[in-house]
Amino acid sequence: MLDLYIPGQSALHRLAPGWKILGLLLAGSLLFALDQIGFSLLLGAFTLGLYALAGFGPHQVWTQLRPALWVFALIFLAQVLFVDWRVGIFVIIRFAVLLLLAGLLTLTTRSSEILDGFEKGMAPLRRFGVQTEKVSLAISLTLRFIPVLAAVVQEVREAQRTRGLERNLVALALPSLIRTLRMSEEISDAIDARGF
């Protein structure tokens, strides 16, 4: 989601973000509303076709699914324990298809275009006082700063490891939090300075 956009000239790349978001919403809703494994498999095959159309191979499909494998494992375990292993497989297929469809959106659409799409979609909410630009900026900042915050935590972890405090949660959390708060002040100034 953070840096998945891959430039290209495919029909999917060129398609307006609004249509892609709408397609994702529709496919996701049908996926859960129809509750049929046949439909999920069909949609899965169609999604793989879309990956090929966009110029992405099996590696990209795997890149989308790999981070979620442990979540799939947990879901499967829960279904086996409380329902049935077949239901577990069905639920995982459904989630995997949804994940691939969402991944396709971010692979073929710049985050700014997705945010523009959201902003347009949320436009009617302006009548009720919702500041759509601020919501859009907040989403963008979240995407942008997840890797930055991860780097901050990693630096603090390494610094604490040299002092033998790698297992001390407070020693990890407190400096990370203080650095994040300091950063947030400068980020806020930076946004102001650029005329927002």
Place this chain on the structure above:
Amino acid sequence: MIELETVSLSYEGRSVLHDISLTLTERRIAIVGSNGSGKSNFARLLNGLRLPTEGRVRVDGLDTRSAGREVRRKVGFVFQNPDNQIVFPLVSEDVAFGLKNQRVAPAERDRLVKEILTHYDLWSLRDHPSHNLSGGQKQLLAIAGVLVMQPDYVVMDEPTTLLDLRNKLRIERAIAALAQTTIVVTHDLDLISDFDRVIVFDRGRILADDCPGPALRRYVGAMQDA
């Protein structure tokens, strides 16, 4: 022209600047001083990110207190850490952010983004995640994101502090090529050796205000005496 009239500033319960009066007209102005001397807060006064507790700051006649938005349009600000300034995930999106805020039409926005990224040799990285750039590329992107808004003045807060020598030299060249009035807060005395004016801060007051040679001798002398 940027004017400060008897400006004092308290920030976070501390008095950080005392009774500063200055007129800034030169093309290259450096602000130096020890840590905590008030230079970064001084820089933030120049585009209205901080408002004076006493006195006033005016940019081309506009008061930062009453015309903050217009002042920020005139005075671009580059922060020390580009990671805190880059707000969009992709390079081209981040450069476009300021222009979008200025309500520049999309076609013109695209043209200006291409122009500035090409100028700073970043066009090939336009769809690259900004967090994966090198330190020097990030600082160039931060500068590009400010300059694309075509400010009349550029303020930079320690722009070379986090950089290695190669990237420091790239940023030095970028600063030297700027057409705008540029005010640079720095500890890097080599960077400012050919500047038009150097203002030395010490504990919130002006210790020296001169051309680089005499101002820096005074600064170094004061640091050795301290």
